Amino acid sequence: MRRRVTPARRTGAAGTALLLGSAGILLGLAAAPAQAAQVSFATHCVPPAGISPVDGTTEVAVTAPATAKVGDTVDIVWKFLQAASKNPDIIDLPANSVQPSGVLKAAGAQTGDIDLQGPRQNPPIPKGAPMVLSDMKGTLKLTAPGEVTLTPDAYTVNAMSTDTKCTPKETVQKAATIQVTAGGGGSPSPSPSPSPSPSPSPSPSTSAPTSPAPSTSASGGSGQTVFTGKEVQVPYACKTPIGDKSATSPVQINARKNGGSYDLIVQFKKSVMDSPVDIPKDSVKPSMEVVVGGADKGTVHVEGPTNAQPVKSGTPIEIPDLTGTYKPGASGTSTLAPGVLTIKALGTTTTCTPAKSEVSLTLDTTGQPGGTAGGTSSSGGTAAGGTTGDAGGLADTGSTTHGPLKALGLVAGTAILLGAAVFTFMPGRRTR
Known part of the structure; x- marks a missing residue:
């Protein structure tokens, strides 16, 4: 036997759906979900002396909150989708031997450099294989209302204590935008929160050499061993x-x-x-x-x-x-x-x-x-x-x-x- 749905029941169901939808909208506004935008740019990389420079394409995705208010400190993530070069056909890179660091440019309502760094965390990278770089993270304190754009800039690849420095060869498109609303606690000037720079390479320990030990000529006589x-x-x-x-x-x-x-x-x-x-x-x-x-x-x-x-x-x-x-x-x-x-x-x-x-x-x-x-x-x-x-x-x-x-x-x-x-x-x- 078919159950009859009364108009009252229809009204109640519609009201419930409307309330749930409204709650979802409110929750979405409160959460200010992060956005991830992808950009690619031609890159020139300079390794230490003795290794030829590399030109390639860098592809990254930058994640940042879509909205925030003045005074907030927001987290930003730079994810490498493609590094500018592969591992050359010379030697396999062991696990956890590569660490990236880089800079995002903030522009618009506030300007400044945002320093980011990733952990020294990578799988083994065979000769000729694509470079695998960890996600770089940093923070930015928002200081003025308006639109703040984030654009990838130079980055450094530190592999087993040596640096390769990579810089864009063209104008890079913005990768993320934060809509900043008025709020308390803002400072009059931008204050990006930098991540620590990579540790410098160990220095050789030196001391003055001592004089060579004197040598006595021997004739190789009987019994000498x-x-x-x-x-x-x-x-x-x-x-x-x-x-x-x-x-x-x-x-x-x-x-x-x-x-x-x-x-x-x-x-x-x-x-x-x-x-x-x-x-x-x-x-x-x-x-x-x-x-x-x-x-x-x-x-x-x-x-x-x-x-x-x-x-x-x-x-x-x-x-x-x-x-x-x-x-x-x-x-x-x-x-x-x-x-x-x-x-x-x-x-x-x-x-x-x-x-x-x-x-x-x-x-x-x-x-x-x-x-x-x-x-x-x-x-x-x-x-x-x-x-x-x-x-x-x-x-x-x-x-x-x-x-x-x-x-x-x-x-x-x-x-x-x-x-x-x-x-x-x-x-x-x-x-x-």
């Missing part, structure tokens, strides 16, 4: 992922007799640098080709293990001594000098070649079958320069356990900016 080389200043010319660099590093080569061969220990003794970034474990690997001269000819490969522990930003990079074995290929007076140094870090390779040869250790050698004469060798050795020590360890080297150096000296650290590995070469403090 340990030979200490002198510390030499090696001028390196380096090929890095971002161009040519140069640095001078103190290096010392020591040897220990082992049958007919000699165990070599190469030490980088000074020029310590604090890492400007967090470096994961097992990500820095140094090696060298020690040059054999004089009566013998060839090279001896020495290397150190990768860093066993992560290196925190602002702390020294721990790298052990480089070791290898030298088997003499000829009899006579032979020399050992630091040669080509190779540093592999976070997927990049830097190769450093001495601008001139600096002999650290002179040895009286006796040729062995399969020795280095005329070629290279992963084993080797002759010994005739240095200071005699006990058979149990090196004498006067400052390291009897082959313990780790504070840093390799040439590598100040690996700072990654939009995927490009940047090696900075600077002197530092003595490690021993």
Whole structure:
């Protein structure tokens, strides 16, 4: 049986709908919902020296309240829909290594710069992939009634302690508008509330180098097992992922007799640098080709293990001594000098070649079958320069356990900016 709806019931339902609709309108006015507007603009980005500038398009969405009153402090969000460039095909960026900061221009009823900043929060960004930047946030205190427009301006991408600065190449359209009504508490001038600026990159710790330890020439007489080389200043010319660099590093080569061969220990003794970034474990690997001269000819490969522990930003990079074995290929007076140094870090390779040869250790050698004469060798050795020590360890080297150096000296650290590995070469403090 169909139920009859009376006019009274129709009137009641209509009244209820009208009341609900009115309440919705009132709630909407009270909430002053935020608006999000999208704009895009041509952008010119300048990374640190050594990396080419990038031109691209930035797309952002800016969220701000549609209405507010004088005296209110409103929250503003800048969301990146597209950064101006992708991560170059050089290196993967690890998670949480990129932080954006930027400026919105306020105009209309009040003018000023609104500083915004996002957290250092991003997923891993592979080589060649789009950059993923966190949302930037800031606040603005409203000081005058009327219409306030918000327009994106310059922004900075801080990736593992290095900055790329991006500026618009064209007039940018406004991204949001706030209708400000009269209210209490307004100040006569605009007062944007800035977010804190990104922390500056860690500075290298430096101190005056001490004089090289003196070297005593030894003849390699009967019973001598340990030979200490002198510390030499090696001028390196380096090929890095971002161009040519140069640095001078103190290096010392020591040897220990082992049958007919000699165990070599190469030490980088000074020029310590604090890492400007967090470096994961097992990500820095140094090696060298020690040059054999004089009566013998060839090279001896020495290397150190990768860093066993992560290196925190602002702390020294721990790298052990480089070791290898030298088997003499000829009899006579032979020399050992630091040669080509190779540093592999976070997927990049830097190769450093001495601008001139600096002999650290002179040895009286006796040729062995399969020795280095005329070629290279992963084993080797002759010994005739240095200071005699006990058979149990090196004498006067400052390291009897082959313990780790504070840093390799040439590598100040690996700072990654939009995927490009940047090696900075600077002197530092003595490690021993």
